[in-house]
Amino acid sequence: MSADTALMDDLMIDAELDKRYGAAAVLRRARLRVRRGTVHALVGENGAGKSTLVKILAGVVRGDGGALAIGGAAVDVAAWDRRAARAAGVGIVQQHGASAGTLSVVENAVLGVEPLRGPLLELGPTAAALGELGKKIGLPIDAAAAAGQLPLGAAQRAEIVAALHQGARLLILDEPTAVLTPVEVDGLLGTLRRLAADGMTIVLVTHKLDEVRAVADEVTVLRAGQTVTTFAATPEAAHRDARLDVAAIARAMVGSDLPAAPPAAALAADARTVLELSGIRVGGELAATDLRVRAGEIVGVAGVDGNGQRELALAIAGLVRTAGGTIRIAGSDATAASPAARFGLGLAHIPEDRQHGGLWLDASVADNLALGRADLTGRFRIDGARVRAHAARQIAELDIRPADPAAVVRTLSGGNQQKVVVGRELSRPHLSCVLAAQPTRGVDLGAIVRIHDRLRAAAAAGAGVLVISADLDELLALCHRIVVMLRGRIVGEREGSALRGDGARAALGGLMTGAEAA
Amino acid sequence: MTAGTRRELQAAAIALLAALAAGSVLMLIAGKSPAHVWWAMVTRTASDPYVFGQMIYRATGLALTGLAVAIALDAGLFNIGAEGQVTAGVLACGLVGTALPAGTPAVIAIPVCLIAAAAAGGAVGAAIGALRVWRGAHEVITSIMLNAMVAGVALYLGNRFIFRGGTTIGAAIAPGAELPQLGIGGSPANASLVLAAAAVVLVWWLRSRTTWGQAWRAVGQSPEAARTTGISAGKVSVLVMTGSGALAGLVAANFVLGHKHAYEAELGAGVGLYGIAVALLGRMHPIGVGLAAIVLGFVSAGGLAVAELVQKELIEILPGLVMLAVAAAAAWVRRTEAAA
Numbered sequence: 001m002s003a004d005t006a007l008m009d010d011l012m013i014d015a016e017l018d019k020r021y022g023a024a025a026v027l028r029r030a031r032l033r034v035r036r037g038t039v040h041a042l043v044g045e046n047g048a049g050k051s052t053l054v055k056i057l058a059g060v061v062r063g064d065g066g067a068l069a070i071g072g073a074a075v076d077v078a079a080w081d082r083r084a085a086r087a088a089g090v091g092i093v094q095q096h097g098a099s100a101g102t103l104s105v106v107e108n109a110v111l112g113v114e115p116l117r118g119p120l121l122e123l124g125p126t127a128a129a130l131g132e133l134g135k136k137i138g139l140p141i142d143a144a145a146a147a148g149q150l151p152l153g154a155a156q157r158a159e160i161v162a163a164l165h166q167g168a169r170l171l172i173l174d175e176p177t178a179v180l181t182p183v184e185v186d187g188l189l190g191t192l193r194r195l196a197a198d199g200m201t202i203v204l205v206t207h208k209l210d211e212v213r214a215v216a217d218e219v220t221v222l223r224a225g226q227t228v229t230t231f232a233a234t235p236e237a238a239h240r241d242a243r244l245d246v247a248a249i250a251r252a253m254v255g256s257d258l259p260a261a262p263p264a265a266a267l268a269a270d271a272r273t274v275l276e277l278s279g280i281r282v283g284g285e286l287a288a289t290d291l292r293v294r295a296g297e298i299v300g301v302a303g304v305d306g307n308g309q310r311e312l313a314l315a316i317a318g319l320v321r322t323a324g325g326t327i328r329i330a331g332s333d334a335t336a337a338s339p340a341a342r343f344g345l346g347l348a349h350i351p352e353d354r355q356h357g358g359l360w361l362d363a364s365v366a367d368n369l370a371l372g373r374a375d376l377t378g379r380f381r382i383d384g385a386r387v388r389a390h391a392a393r394q395i396a397e398l399d400i401r402p403a404d405p406a407a408v409v410r411t412l413s414g415g416n417q418q419k420v421v422v423g424r425e426l427s428r429p430h431l432s433c434v435l436a437a438q439p440t441r442g443v444d445l446g447a448i449v450r451i452h453d454r455l456r457a458a459a460a461a462g463a464g465v466l467v468i469s470a471d472l473d474e475l476l477a478l479c480h481r482i483v484v485m486l487r488g489r490i491v492g493e494r495e496g497s498a499l500r501g502d503g504a505r506a507a508l509g510g511l512m513t514g515a516e517a518a
Numbered sequence: 519m520t521a522g523t524r525r526e527l528q529a530a531a532i533a534l535l536a537a538l539a540a541g542s543v544l545m546l547i548a549g550k551s552p553a554h555v556w557w558a559m560v561t562r563t564a565s566d567p568y569v570f571g572q573m574i575y576r577a578t579g580l581a582l583t584g585l586a587v588a589i590a591l592d593a594g595l596f597n598i599g600a601e602g603q604v605t606a607g608v609l610a611c612g613l614v615g616t617a618l619p620a621g622t623p624a625v626i627a628i629p630v631c632l633i634a635a636a637a638a639g640g641a642v643g644a645a646i647g648a649l650r651v652w653r654g655a656h657e658v659i660t661s662i663m664l665n666a667m668v669a670g671v672a673l674y675l676g677n678r679f680i681f682r683g684g685t686t687i688g689a690a691i692a693p694g695a696e697l698p699q700l701g702i703g704g705s706p707a708n709a710s711l712v713l714a715a716a717a718v719v720l721v722w723w724l725r726s727r728t729t730w731g732q733a734w735r736a737v738g739q740s741p742e743a744a745r746t747t748g749i750s751a752g753k754v755s756v757l758v759m760t761g762s763g764a765l766a767g768l769v770a771a772n773f774v775l776g777h778k779h780a781y782e783a784e785l786g787a788g789v790g791l792y793g794i795a796v797a798l799l800g801r802m803h804p805i806g807v808g809l810a811a812i813v814l815g816f817v818s819a820g821g822l823a824v825a826e827l828v829q830k831e832l833i834e835i836l837p838g839l840v841m842l843a844v845a846a847a848a849a850w851v852r853r854t855e856a857a858a
Contacts, residue, residue, distance in 0.1 A: 319745065340748030351746050360740040371736065372747030377729050384727075408522075424747075 012036045012170055012201040017066040017077065019052050019225075021411055026052045029066065031227040032203075032220055034170075039192055039202045041212040044222035044253055045444040050205045051095060051413060053222065054172045057203070058092035059085030071169065091163030093156060095174040095205075095414060095442060105150075106130055106143040109162035126165070134161045138191050151306050153180050164195075171195065174205045175414070178442035180470075183304070189215045207253070207444040209246045219244060221252040228252045253445065267480055271295045272331070274346075274464035275316070275433045280325030282311040287488045288325060293433065293464035298455065300475035301468040303485035303512055309468045310352065312485070313437040316466070317349045318342050330432035343372070346432030348425040348458075350439050352468070358421040359409050366391035366405035369424045394423035398450050415447040426454045431463040438469055452478060472508055484511040526801035529851045533799060533844035534813070540839045541832075550828050558827055559820035569823045571705020577815030578707070579772045579786065581714040583793025584800055584807040585721050586643075586765035590657075592725065592802050593758040594738035599646055599661025600766040601790030602668035603639035607767025609672045610638030611774045612680070612781025615691025627694035631775055632713075632768065639767020640760045642668060647759030651752040657759070665790075676783055686783035697776040708776030715808070717765060722804035734758050766790060792818075795841040801848075814840070 013034040019027040027049045034040040044050050055061035057068070059082040068077050070088050085092075103111070106127040115122050127143040134141040139157040142150075150158065156176060163171055173192075177185045192202050192215055206212060212219055221228040229252055233243040271294040279288040286308040293299045301309055314320035316327060318339040326335045329345040337345070351357040359368055370376045370387045377387060391405035398419040400412075409417055418440070426434065436455060440448045455478060459465045469475050475482050481495035492511040498504060542552035563569045583600045590597035597603075614634040618627050642664055649655040680688040697709040725731035736744040737754045744751050773786045796814055800806030814837055821833025 317746070338748070338750065339745070340750070343748050349746065357742045357746040360736050360743045362739050363736070367732065371732075371743065372749055374729065377732070380728050380730065382727055382729055382732065 010035050011069070012071055013057060013203070014069040015053075015057060015066070017053060017056055017068065018064045019049070019056060019061070020064055026225050027056075027063075027066075028225045030222060030225060032057075033230070034201060034203060035218070036201050037196055037199050038217040039196045039204060039215050041216035041219045042203055042205045042222065043207055043209070043212060043219060043249065045207065045415070045446045048222040048253075048444075049225040050222055051174055054092065054174055054203060054205055055094075056080070057085070058082065058090050058172055060092065060094070086166060089167055089169035090172065091166060091168030091170065092172040093159045093163060093174065093176060095178070104144050104146055105141060105158040105162070108158070109143075109165055130158075130161055130165055133165055137161070137164070137195065138187065153184050153305065156180070160191075164200075168200075170201045170203070172203045172205070175207075175442050176204070177206065177208060177211060180305075185211070209250060212249065213244050213246050216244065219249055221249060223253065250445070267294065267297050271297065273328075274330050275435075275466060276326075276328040277316070278326045278328075280312075280315050280327060281323040282308075282315050282320055283323060285488055286311040286315065289490055291466075291483065291490065293466050295432075295462050295464055296459050297481065298459050298465040298467060298479045300479035300482040301466065301485055302472055302475050302482050302508055303470070305470050307485045308488035309437070309485055311488075313349075313352065313435060313468055316342075316435050317347070317351070340372070343428065346428070346430050346463070348428050348431055348434045348463075350421055350425050350434075350436040352437035352441070354414070354417050354421050359417055361408075361410040363409060364406050365395065365400065365409055365412070365420055368409050368420050369394050369405075369427075371424065373424065373428070375429050390427070394420075394427060398423050398454070399446070415443040418443050419447055419450065422451050422454055426458055431458055431461070434458050434463050434465040436465065436467045439467060440469075440471070440474060448474075472505060472512075476504065482508060484508060486512065525851050526803065526806065529844065529848040530799055530801055530806065530810070532847040532851065533840060536843035536847065537836060537839040540843070541836050544832055544835065545828060548828065548832060555824055555828050558824045559816075562823040563816060563820045566823065567703025568705050569703075569819055571700065571702030571707040572819035572822065573812070573815045574700070574702065574707040574711060575705055575772065575777070575815075576818045577811040578711050578714045578776075579769045579789045580792055580796045580814050581808055581811035582717060582769045582772070583766050583790050584796030584811050585717055585804060586639075586762045586790075587793045587797035588800060588802040588804070588807050589721060589725070589734065589758055589765070590762040591797055592738050593734040593755060594741065595647070595650065595657050595755060595759060595762075597643065597646070597661060597759065597762045597766075598658050598794065599642065599664050599790070600762070600793045601787075602661065602665035603642045603763040603766035604769045604786045604790045605665075605668045605672050606642045606763075607635035607639040607770040608774055608785050609675065609781060610767070611635040611770035612688055612691065612785075615695045615774060615779075616680075616689045616781070618692035618695060620692055622692045622694045624694045624696075627692050628697065628775065631691070631695045632771055635767045635770035635774075636764040637767070639769075640764035643763020643766070644756060644760040646763070647756035650759070651755050673783065676781070680781055681783070687778075688781035690780050691774065695775055696779050697771060699776070706777040708772065710772040710776045713768065713771050714811075717768070718804045718808045721765075725804060730757075766793070792837050795837040795844070798844040798848075799840055 011033055013032055015032045017027050017030050030049055030053055032053060042050050042054065052061060056063040059080050063077040066077055068075050068080060070090065106123050109130055110126055115126055130141065130143045139161055141158045141161050176188060180188060189211060196202055204216065217233050219231040231244060231249060273292050274295050275293040277289055277291040279290065281288050289312065301312065303309055311320060315322050318337060326333060328334060329342055329347055332345055334342050334345055355361065360371055366387050369391045376390050377383060388405055394400065395403050395405065400416050400419045409420060422439065434455065440451050455465055455467065467475060467478055476499060481493065482499060483490045484492045494504065494508060545552040545555055563573055583604060586600045587597050611631050611634055615631045646657050646660050646664060649660045650657045676686065682689060700707045700711065733744065733749045733754050736749060737751045741751050769786055769789060774781065778785060792814060796807055796810045799813065800810035817833065817836045821830065
């Protein structure tokens with residue numbers, strides 16, 4: 001009895017929750033117990049219910065039933081909203097950010113709890129406090145910047161600092177590293193460890209097991225809305241990497257061992273060029289750039305976010321005005337072509353942000369899989385049967401969940417949303433060139449395997465594939481050739497045997513940060 | 519029923535109830551018994567064919583302007599300029615109808631007048647769309663300005679060329695252009711009801727069954743996704759505003775061809791603005807817009823029928839109340855759904 005009481009006191013979160021969306025049970029008595037002052041990783045495949053679970057904890061989404069105790073005090077699940085959660089010291093940094101874009105960082109931080117001086121807002125002291133706090137915990141922020149203008153990583157730092165400023169005792173981070181560069185990831189993980197050492201409780205939603213290994217004290221695995229098991233680290237392990245059995249965690253996540261990635265197929269020597277950029281420039285963001293991708297080739301663009309990759313992708317897709325240079329797709333000059341005309345030349349475009357660009361969130365899976373695809377819908381009257389058949393095929397092939405063509409895309413998890421984008425783009429007829437920007441950002445292992453398979457298949461079928469990714473491991477697993485971008489330029493290139501072995505990673509990393517010359 | 523449909527129906531029902539309650543409070547303040555007034559509106563509309571016909575007549579016009587506002591809103595554009603597009607349509611319809619030789623057969627006269635009305639309204643709508651897309655001028659501002667300009671031009675042309683001897687009425691249109699009356703108690707309800715119903719069905723079909731409808735809704739709800747997948751948002755915006763203006767211009771069929779048989783100053787005034795209430799209450803869905811037009815037609819005609827019980831101005835407030843209530847209800851339903 002007394003042992004139980006002690007355990008209860010020790011728990012920051014004791015939850016057993018149910019949640020349904022319509023007919024689909026997202027959480028079924030999902031159990032999560034988090035001890036105070038620990039970093040607790042919550043892992044699982046996309047659609048396992050991780051995001052829903054933490055949104056209920058933070059009062060962003062209301063649970064349907066079950067039991068919840070925060071800081072040892074039982075609360076009413078039906079009445080647990082964001083206001084109550086904030087008052088109880090629960091802070092959350094959501095996967096896609098929750099900042100009002102036109103407001104500044106400090107204005108976002110005080111939303112709903114505005115400090116007043118008489119009838120007027122008084123932001124000065126808060127801004128200074130945020131700046132101080134950020135510096136102290138190693139997350140420097142610019143409190144005056146408009147949240148919507150910040151790079152994703154900086155916006156996320158601002159949200160973390162704001163949560164701490166609001167007095168969070170429990171900090172929930174939903175896939176925080178999905179938008180970060182490797183250096184930023186290391187910094188964030190270090191910060192999380194320090195915060196936990198100072199007594200903060202942290203719940204980290206992720207599916208990257210190297211992060212789990214680096215930072216977690218305990219790991220809870222969710223699968224299909226249920227808790228599979230919880231692993232605890234052995235602090236006395238001889239080697240830090242031996243604290244957690246990562247292979248066992250991976251098995252618990254997917255229910256089986258992971259398949260090994262097949263090697264990239266060899267390239268024909270006489271393969272024709274399907275994408276050719278000559279001296280293409282975009283504003284001050286992309287300096288005159290040359291790049292060629294040949295049929296069957298997978299070329300990676302590595303680099304820290306914000307070094308011109310975004311502009312490169314937009315220029316190829318025809319979504320930004322170029323200041324000079326030419327673009328040829330499948331041998332035709334596409335420099336002045338509309339996006340639709342480029343699709344006509346055999347381009348497929350997986351945009352970097354599925355929520356702002358990739359998907360029509362309020363439409364169904366079937367409609368999204370056929371959006372802009374006149375080859376499927378017909379030019380005027382929509383061929384409903386064909387659209388549904390196409391949707392059924394893609395859902396089966398990519399294992400999109402829920403397997404319902406009528407499901408509204410907004411209700412899908414991030415990974416399943418990404419599969420919808422990939423399904424639409426890579427099923428285009430007569431593909432000549434695939435542009436994939438951050439194709440697996442914030443996506444779980446199972447979905448990554450499927451998306452990589454589809455990209456390899458597109459290359460094997462004769463398309464040239466250009467993958468832009470902040471994840472170097474992804475590029476190393478996929479590409480025949482990798483170019484590195486820094487400050488709007490391609491600063492280096494590696495291919496073939498230079499991509500194998502332990503030195504490749506370090507060399508490319510050096511190019512990315514400018515530490516190593518090409 | 520999908521969750522979306524249920525949410526829209528909830529919003530409309532809550533808005534109607536709220537407007538009913540607010541209207542009742544106003545009647546109480548004016549010293550009338552709300553129950554008595556509402557009941558009189560219902561019974562007189564149901565029992566008096568003339569009032570019923572007035573409801574149909576008004577609903578016909580409101581359905582067309584409601585559709586006009588609804589398709590624009592669906593594409594993310596707030597066409598507050600239906601009023602000016604109606605004026606342009608009525609003017610063009612009256613002018614063309616008058617210019618036709620007296621012996622023109624109906625099969626030619628009616629389509630020609632309809633095309634003139636739609637083209638005039640569509641031109642005003644297209645101007646608003648083009649200014650939005652190519653000059654970045656906000657459609658609410660330009661449409662308010664165009665409303666005033668069109669009204670001014672119509673008045674000038676009327677005084678200079680159209681109105682006859684001290685009146686504000688123009689010459690009669692060719693007899694062949696007249697649309698038959700439905701003959702409901704001597705009311706002005708006429709065959710444009712068929713036109714309005716056809717417009718409802720056409721918009722419904724375009725919106726749900728064609729790539730055009732998909733493109734205009736995608737541009738409205740997710741402009742970035744539309745652009746990324748190769749839909750030209752600019753072209754779609756201009757086309758939708760043209761269609762929106764054309765629908766509003768077609769109201770001339772109801773007022774000119776079906777009822778007055780001549781151009782009249784101020785003919786159709788207000789029906790463009792009430793179209794906003796109709797579109798919002800109908801939750802932008804064509805079928806909903808048709809039903810909302812009947813509801814507001816009832817309020818408008820029924821209000822006339824109980825004129826001796828309650829001041830006309832009090833009834834004229836009701837569409838405004840509906841508009842406020844439906845905006846509030848839509849936000850409220852969305853929020854409670856998000857929290858649920």
